[in-house]
Amino acid sequence: MTEQALDRLLRRAAITVGDRPTFMAGALARYREIEGLDEAGLARRLGVEPEQISRFALCRRPRPDRFRADVEAIATRFGIAPEQLANLLREVDALSALDTAPATEAGWLAAARERDETAAETGAETESGTEEPPAGDQPEDGQP
Numbered sequence: 574m575t576e577q578a579l580d581r582l583l584r585r586a587a588i589t590v591g592d593r594p595t596f597m598a599g600a601l602a603r604y605r606e607i608e609g610l611d612e613a614g615l616a617r618r619l620g621v622e623p624e625q626i627s628r629f630a631l632c633r634r635p636r637p638d639r640f641r642a643d644v645e646a647i648a649t650r651f652g653i654a655p656e657q658l659a660n661l662l663r664e665v666d667a668l669s670a671l672d673t674a675p676a677t678e679a680g681w682l683a684a685a686r687e688r689d690e691t692a693a694e695t696g697a698e699t700e701s702g703t704e705e706p707p708a709g710d711q712p713e714d715g716q717p
Contacts, residue, residue, distance in 0.1 A: 580624055587630035597647070598630035603665045619653050619661075635662065
Protein backbone atom coordinates (compact mmCIF):
# COMPACT_ATOMS: atom_id res chain seq x y z
CA MET A 574 0.00 0.00 0.00
CA THR A 575 1.34 3.43 -0.88
CA GLU A 576 1.75 6.19 1.68
CA GLN A 577 -0.96 8.24 -0.09
CA ALA A 578 -3.41 5.34 0.03
CA LEU A 579 -2.70 4.86 3.72
CA ASP A 580 -3.23 8.59 4.37
CA ARG A 581 -6.61 8.43 2.59
CA LEU A 582 -7.68 5.44 4.69
CA LEU A 583 -6.58 7.12 7.90
CA ARG A 584 -8.45 10.30 6.96
CA ARG A 585 -11.64 8.29 6.29
CA ALA A 586 -11.25 6.46 9.58
CA ALA A 587 -10.79 9.77 11.43
CA ILE A 588 -13.96 11.14 9.84
CA THR A 589 -15.84 7.97 10.77
CA VAL A 590 -14.94 8.25 14.47
CA GLY A 591 -15.34 12.03 14.58
CA ASP A 592 -18.60 11.90 16.51
CA ARG A 593 -17.40 9.38 19.08
CA PRO A 594 -16.34 11.05 22.33
CA THR A 595 -13.67 8.43 23.04
CA PHE A 596 -11.48 9.56 20.12
CA MET A 597 -9.45 12.72 19.66
CA ALA A 598 -11.16 13.32 16.30
CA GLY A 599 -14.17 14.96 17.93
CA ALA A 600 -12.06 17.19 20.17
CA LEU A 601 -9.88 18.25 17.25
CA ALA A 602 -12.91 19.02 15.08
CA ARG A 603 -14.50 21.07 17.87
CA TYR A 604 -11.22 22.94 18.46
CA ARG A 605 -10.97 23.73 14.75
CA GLU A 606 -14.53 25.09 14.89
CA ILE A 607 -13.85 27.20 18.01
CA GLU A 608 -10.64 28.66 16.62
CA GLY A 609 -11.81 28.95 12.99
CA LEU A 610 -9.01 26.74 11.70
CA ASP A 611 -8.80 24.43 8.74
CA GLU A 612 -6.84 21.20 9.01
CA ALA A 613 -3.60 22.85 7.87
CA GLY A 614 -4.10 25.64 10.41
CA LEU A 615 -4.65 23.09 13.16
CA ALA A 616 -1.45 21.30 12.15
CA ARG A 617 0.46 24.60 12.25
CA ARG A 618 -1.04 25.49 15.65
CA LEU A 619 -0.01 22.13 17.06
CA GLY A 620 3.36 22.14 15.33
CA VAL A 621 2.80 18.84 13.51
CA GLU A 622 2.81 17.84 9.87
CA PRO A 623 -0.65 17.96 8.24
CA GLU A 624 -0.37 14.25 7.45
CA GLN A 625 -0.20 13.53 11.18
CA ILE A 626 -3.61 15.02 11.96
CA SER A 627 -5.50 11.88 10.89
CA ARG A 628 -3.29 9.70 13.08
CA PHE A 629 -3.69 12.17 15.93
CA ALA A 630 -7.48 12.14 15.47
CA LEU A 631 -7.55 8.35 15.77
CA CYS A 632 -5.94 8.38 19.22
CA ARG A 633 -8.17 7.64 22.15
CA ARG A 634 -9.03 10.67 24.22
CA PRO A 635 -7.29 10.85 27.58
CA ARG A 636 -9.17 9.01 30.29
CA PRO A 637 -10.30 11.23 33.18
CA ASP A 638 -8.63 9.01 35.78
CA ARG A 639 -5.34 8.95 33.81
CA PHE A 640 -5.56 12.33 32.13
CA ARG A 641 -2.01 13.48 32.76
CA ALA A 642 -0.36 10.20 31.73
CA ASP A 643 -2.52 9.88 28.62
CA VAL A 644 -1.90 13.50 27.59
CA GLU A 645 1.83 13.02 28.01
CA ALA A 646 1.79 9.81 25.96
CA ILE A 647 -0.16 11.40 23.09
CA ALA A 648 1.91 14.59 23.18
CA THR A 649 5.15 12.61 23.14
CA ARG A 650 3.94 10.52 20.20
CA PHE A 651 3.26 13.64 18.11
CA GLY A 652 6.03 15.88 19.42
CA ILE A 653 3.88 18.56 20.99
CA ALA A 654 3.98 20.06 24.47
CA PRO A 655 1.73 18.18 26.91
CA GLU A 656 0.50 21.52 28.29
CA GLN A 657 -0.64 22.54 24.82
CA LEU A 658 -2.66 19.36 24.37
CA ALA A 659 -4.12 19.59 27.88
CA ASN A 660 -5.16 23.21 27.26
CA LEU A 661 -6.77 22.28 23.94
CA LEU A 662 -8.80 19.53 25.60
CA ARG A 663 -9.81 21.70 28.56
CA GLU A 664 -10.95 24.50 26.23
CA VAL A 665 -13.01 22.09 24.14
CA ASP A 666 -14.55 20.51 27.24
CA ALA A 667 -15.37 23.86 28.84
CA LEU A 668 -17.01 25.31 25.75
CA SER A 669 -18.87 22.08 25.07
CA ALA A 670 -20.21 22.14 28.63
CA LEU A 671 -21.47 25.69 28.07
CA ASP A 672 -23.14 24.60 24.83
CA THR A 673 -25.06 21.89 26.65
CA ALA A 674 -25.84 23.92 29.80
CA PRO A 675 -29.53 24.05 30.75
CA ALA A 676 -31.38 27.18 29.69
CA THR A 677 -31.31 28.58 33.23
CA GLU A 678 -27.52 28.42 33.35
CA ALA A 679 -27.20 29.83 29.84
CA GLY A 680 -29.53 32.67 30.87
CA TRP A 681 -27.40 33.34 33.92
CA LEU A 682 -24.29 33.58 31.78
CA ALA A 683 -26.04 35.89 29.32
CA ALA A 684 -27.20 38.10 32.20
CA ALA A 685 -23.65 38.32 33.55
CA ARG A 686 -22.31 39.18 30.11
CA GLU A 687 -25.08 41.77 29.61
CA ARG A 688 -24.23 43.39 32.96
CA ASP A 689 -20.55 43.61 32.00
CA GLU A 690 -21.42 45.16 28.63
CA THR A 691 -23.80 47.68 30.23
CA ALA A 692 -21.19 48.65 32.80
CA ALA A 693 -18.61 49.14 30.09
CA GLU A 694 -20.98 51.32 28.05
CA THR A 695 -21.95 53.54 30.99
CA GLY A 696 -18.51 53.66 32.55
CA ALA A 697 -19.98 52.41 35.81
CA GLU A 698 -16.88 50.41 36.61
CA THR A 699 -13.29 51.52 36.53
CA GLU A 700 -10.41 49.34 35.40
CA SER A 701 -9.97 48.18 39.00
CA GLY A 702 -13.56 46.91 38.97
CA THR A 703 -14.90 49.36 41.57
CA GLU A 704 -18.11 51.12 40.80
CA GLU A 705 -18.20 54.88 40.35
CA PRO A 706 -21.36 56.94 40.34
CA PRO A 707 -22.47 58.32 36.97
CA ALA A 708 -21.05 61.75 36.16
CA GLY A 709 -24.33 63.53 37.00
CA ASP A 710 -24.32 62.17 40.58
CA GLN A 711 -21.05 63.81 41.65
CA PRO A 712 -21.05 66.95 43.80
CA GLU A 713 -20.64 70.21 41.91
CA ASP A 714 -17.35 71.07 43.62
CA GLY A 715 -15.79 67.96 42.04
CA GLN A 716 -15.16 66.29 45.41
CA PRO A 717 -16.16 62.64 45.63
